[in-house]
Amino acid sequence: MTADTKTRKVPKLRFPGFNGEWEEEMLPNIADFQEGPGILAKDFHDDGVPLIRLSGLSGQSVTLEGCNYLDPSKVDEKWSHFRLKTGDMLVTTSGTLGNVSEVDSDTVGSVAYTGIIRFRPTNISEKKYLKQLLTSPVFQRQAKIMSTGAVLHHFGPTHLKRMKFALPTKDEQEKIAGFLSTVDDKVSAIDKKVELLKKYKKGIMQKIFPSTSSVQTPEIRFKDDNGKPLPAWQEKKLGGVMEIGSSKRVLQKDWQQSGVPFYRTREIINLAQGKPFRTPIFISENLYDELSKKYGTPKPGDMLVTGVGSIGSAYLVDNDDKFYFKDGNVLWFRKSEKLDPKFLFQALQTRFIQKQMADNASITTVATYTIDGAKNTKVKMPVLEEQQKIADFLKSLDAKIELEEKKLEQAKKFKKSLLQQMFI
Helix, strand or coil: CEECCCCCCCCCEECCCCCCCCEEEEHHHHEEEEECCCCCHHHEECCCEEEECHHHHCCCECCCCCCEEECHHHHHHHHHHHECCCCCEEEECECCCCCEEECCCCCCCCEECCCEEEEEECCCCCHHHHHHHHHCHHHHHHHHHHCECCCCCECCHHHHCCCEEEECCHHHHHHHHHHHHHHHHHHHHHHHHHHHHHHHHHHHHHHHCCCCCCCCCCCCCCCCCCCCCCCCCEEEEHHHCCCEECCCCCCHHHCECCCEEEECHHHHHHHHHCCCCCCCEEECHHHHHHHHHHHCCCCCCCEEEECECCCCCEEECCCCCCCEECCCCEEEECCECCECHHHHHHHCCCHHHHHHHHHHHHCCCCCECCHHHHHCCEEEECCHHHHHHHHHHHHHHHHHHHHHHHHHHHHHHHHHHHHHHHCC
């Protein structure tokens, strides 16, 4: 590819052999589009023709996630011209604007609900180029500019009629579409690998951790270093094997814009998900030192667990961590000699413990996972040797998932960069 920025209607990144400016076209001359019909709940049917909802447009392909159904005879009578064809592109027009998904053989014949616009190419050499155009920053930018609504943004056919785009020749369209489709295939392959690894881990977790109190022996057991069976698992309450509490109160007036990080529920959730903070909060070094001397601060191997909002998000304190956290909203599970912290981290993600957290939270006026609730939470635990073997095995799976997720993020950034440079 070569760079060419001499004229306004030439992309920054271009394949060799293509020259000249692109010609502008209004969107109605490029593609046919229409918004899905406003179908009422009384028209929903037990089965029949799928009615695609916004939730079905979260990936590259349209899915039947969250769909309703319509009586086929009523569709033939009233909405037959809304039926989807192979290669149609569906774009969300409200909420998360501009999600683009392609209709495939599994969803052909379905109907898209209102809030979704169906696109079909008319003056474009192939459907693949239309898909890349719709996902490009050029289209996304115009959609956001033209969207209406202070809270819930929306754009529709009226806005689309005013959009215009620069188009290359059909040969260049094919070259661009073919190349970007190859990139999409690589992104999809990595994405699929991530999902398969997550499903594999979920299945393994279900076999390692018993799901109910009535089941004491897991399907998968680990043996000692000599290949001999280890002792049976026991069920205990967390309060009986470790100290659980929270922090000392820090007043809002003590919050600062720099210093030692101060974590609330939202920061713990971000830490658990490996995401950056939007508006970090800090306390002074002096206050941190005072709290540390009087009450202690989180140490490596301690666990912080959210008790409000997204209950049960856990963060395992690392060696390099230095922070304090909000009292009450975040629970402090202190490291215990009886319970390997990495094993506990995995156990907290199981349905057995997550259900206990939810049940405990539901009995309070405001859904809260309390210190008492945490102490009474039951955990199924083997001896320490088997805990460590389980933790190491699951950590290795997490590392593989994390590696593939990084590859996926890099591939998506690469595709985004290409779209920014190849469309104008």
